[in-house]
Amino acid sequence: MSEFNPHEATFDRLLQVAAEVFAEVGFRDATVREICTRANVNVASVNYYFRSKDALYVQALSFAFQEVNRHYPKDHFLDQTIAPEQKLARFIDDLLMKLLDDSQLGCFNKLILREIYEPTKALDEILLTCIMPQLTQLEDILQQLLGEKTDKLTVQRSMWSILGQCLPFLHSRSIIDRLYPELIANPLAIQATAQHITQFSLQALKQFKTLPSGDTDA
Amino acid sequence: MSEFNPHEATFDRLLQVAAEVFAEVGFRDATVREICTRANVNVASVNYYFRSKDALYVQALSFAFQEVNRHYPKDHFLDQTIAPEQKLARFIDDLLMKLLDDSQLGCFNKLILREIYEPTKALDEILLTCIMPQLTQLEDILQQLLGEKTDKLTVQRSMWSILGQCLPFLHSRSIIDRLYPELIANPLAIQATAQHITQFSLQALKQFKTLPSGDTDA
DNA sequence: ACTCGCTTTAAACACTTGTTTGAAATGAGT
DNA sequence: ACTCATTTCAAACAAGTGTTTAAAGCGAGT
Numbered sequence: 001m002s003e004f005n006p007h008e009a010t011f012d013r014l015l016q017v018a019a020e021v022f023a024e025v026g027f028r029d030a031t032v033r034e035i036c037t038r039a040n041v042n043v044a045s046v047n048y049y050f051r052s053k054d055a056l057y058v059q060a061l062s063f064a065f066q067e068v069n070r071h072y073p074k075d076h077f078l079d080q081t082i083a084p085e086q087k088l089a090r091f092i093d094d095l096l097m098k099l100l101d102d103s104q105l106g107c108f109n110k111l112i113l114r115e116i117y118e119p120t121k122a123l124d125e126i127l128l129t130c131i132m133p134q135l136t137q138l139e140d141i142l143q144q145l146l147g148e149k150t151d152k153l154t155v156q157r158s159m160w161s162i163l164g165q166c167l168p169f170l171h172s173r174s175i176i177d178r179l180y181p182e183l184i185a186n187p188l189a190i191q192a193t194a195q196h197i198t199q200f201s202l203q204a205l206k207q208f209k210t211l212p213s214g215d216t217d218a
Numbered sequence: 219m220s221e222f223n224p225h226e227a228t229f230d231r232l233l234q235v236a237a238e239v240f241a242e243v244g245f246r247d248a249t250v251r252e253i254c255t256r257a258n259v260n261v262a263s264v265n266y267y268f269r270s271k272d273a274l275y276v277q278a279l280s281f282a283f284q285e286v287n288r289h290y291p292k293d294h295f296l297d298q299t300i301a302p303e304q305k306l307a308r309f310i311d312d313l314l315m316k317l318l319d320d321s322q323l324g325c326f327n328k329l330i331l332r333e334i335y336e337p338t339k340a341l342d343e344i345l346l347t348c349i350m351p352q353l354t355q356l357e358d359i360l361q362q363l364l365g366e367k368t369d370k371l372t373v374q375r376s377m378w379s380i381l382g383q384c385l386p387f388l389h390s391r392s393i394i395d396r397l398y399p400e401l402i403a404n405p406l407a408i409q410a411t412a413q414h415i416t417q418f419s420l421q422a423l424k425q426f427k428t429l430p431s432g433d434t435d436a
Numbered sequence: 437a438c439t440c441g442c443t444t445t446a447a448a449c450a451c452t453t454g455t456t457t458g459a460a461a462t463g464a465g466t
Numbered sequence: 467a468c469t470c471a472t473t474t475c476a477a478a479c480a481a482g483t484g485t486t487t488a489a490a491g492c493g494a495g496t
Contacts, residue, residue, distance in 0.1 A: 116389075131393060200375075
């Protein structure tokens with residue numbers, strides 16, 4: 001994944017490789033020796049620079065968040081000129097791309113996923129810095145789309161309805177790859193799937209609207 | 219979870235306890251010694267009865283499936299007198315209850331979830347015996363609901379839209395418990411959430427119908 | 437009472453793991 | 467050229483792992 005660069009300080013190389021390895025096999029299955037070998041670094045370096053494997057994990061996590069947030073800026077949803085329906089479509093598109101990203105960044109996603117799946121003490125920080133911003137962003141879009149008078153609980157449930165439709169492409173990849181590969185075979189298929197989710201959701205959301213504005217239709 | 223019963227053969231006790239422990243901490247973090255201690259059994263028993271820890275895991279998995287399938291019979295969806303909308307509502311209700319089941323059976327669910335999340339060689343068998351039946355059941359309901367002329371891909375995508383809405387309550391429990399506990403605070407709340415998913419989906423599905431039958435409305 | 441197959445047991449084995457250690461290498465400041 | 471703090475290294479350590487072993491216990495059939 002990340003080719004060996006001798007000019008990168010061993011500290012940074014360790015962090016980078018650790019994130020990758022932890023993402024691939026999880027905290028427990030990741031061995032210090034494997035990480036050090038891949039980083040072309042002596043075994044003792046982990047304890048020298050990070051005190052322990054646990055501490056390395058925590059640092060690797062927050063490093064991964066920084067990277068993800070750096071590559072996926074989230075400010076382009078504040079634009080009030082774009083219709084909320086459009087924003088929702090964009091949100092779903094972006095999310096699906098992110099979840100199916102198998103590159104460098106994808107491994108950071110996997111890392112976060114692991115943390116959700118079996119939380120360590122680091123989860124609380126992740127929730128605050130990584131998950132919550134995404135959730136409130138979607139919540140805002142939905143509140144705009146449905147109208148201010150739609151109650152919070154309905155908005156939240158709808159938010160999970162939409163998130164839920166996207167998430168299987170991250171956490172049930174093993175099933176989808178085996179039984180429904182056509183859904184994500186190529187970028188076009190992914191976009192079609194995203195479009196389905198958008199259509200599905202927009203139609204569903206109509207029933208919860210409390211706004212009179214009836215000029216936004218397919 | 220399962221209190222020690224001296225009259226139960228050690229073989230059965232091992233299987234039972236192994237399923238619990240594997241579900242709790244995963245294959246790698248589960249130690250043979252922990253399993254044996256909980257089962258009031260000598261360490262060597264695992265290798266005596268099951269040849270290896272790996273083999274024990276596989277057997278524990280298929281044992282878990284048998285138990286789950288025994289407790290959740292799936293034949294009451296063949297009844298042709300029930301409207302497909304009703305069937306969908308029932309399906310979602312059942313699934314949500316299952317996914318949120320924290321009892322004895324819940325641990326079997328966790329076991330299966332783990333297998334989906336990080337597949338071992340055992341996944342293929344699980345897909346066949348445990349996952350596929352559920353999926354095709356939902357697929358059938360949807361095909362009935364949408365009409366025979368709706369294409370398979372749309373049906374499959376819709377199936378994942380519905381499944382996806384339910385699955386977060388299993389695999390993102392850590393987030394929901396922390397940020398949205400009201401959604402599943404008690405049986406009533408769970409039912410309300412299930413009802414939301416049903417309404418959301420039925421409204422969404424309308425746009426994909428290819429059947430003329432227009433007498434099924436909210 | 438004795439045998440013989442099955443089961444249980446404590447101890448040991450072989451291996452991997454995270455971590456520590458103390459010496460060697462490195463390199464900037466003088 | 468020397469110093470000294472920082473970094474790297476091979477080797478060893480201590481603890482935990484799955485597995486094996488060989489002896490002891492047990493229980494029905496004769």
